[in-house]
Amino acid sequence: MVNLAILISGRGSNMEAILNFAIKKKVVNPVIIISNNYDAAGIKIASKFGINIKILPNLKDRKMYDKKLEQILHKYNVTPKNGLICLAGFMRILGEGIIRKYKNRIMNIHPSLLPAFAGLGAQKQAIEYGVKYSGCTVHFVDGGIDTGPIILQDIVKIQDDDDHISLAKKILHKEHQIYPKAINLFATKKLIIDGRTVKINDSTLRN
């Protein structure tokens, strides 16, 4: 089974959705939650699940941070052979080395329809731009910011009275659906990765 590490910085609602999915479906084995923030609300949620939690506070030296991160991952047997690392509101950029080692084994969720509105404040960017639809994206992590191969997306219609807060709420609801779905596809080996294109070998997802 795939050993799963979830990296968080804050609220942890995507982590919670993933852990609930993991318990129900039993296709991944969540072994460790790592937070770069002592005060992350998600830590409390993780402890209710009885899962191991490590706090790895931010360091300026990215290489050193990633080295310590890799040590934790190896300790919990989340390896480039059998592991999956899910960034779930993890507000820190990983370095090239770890991304290369765990190629196509690090996923991220972003609250926009990438490649639109990458980076911080994606919902606010969408409202300010005046788009009529936004959504969320699960993608593999590559060396860029929110640029990696796209696995799944879902859309949300923006109404005239939406602001970035109401939009974030609508998008978050969809995030909680597509992140577990993407992990399930990965764990059940239904993702076919060809360069930056990810195809899904699952007829139930076609419409």
Ligand code: GAR
């Ligand atoms: C989510 O909306 C996630 O998409 C976003 O942070 C939030 C974390 O919420 N991530 C990013 O913006 C990454 N660029 P959560 O802690 O409740 O899962």
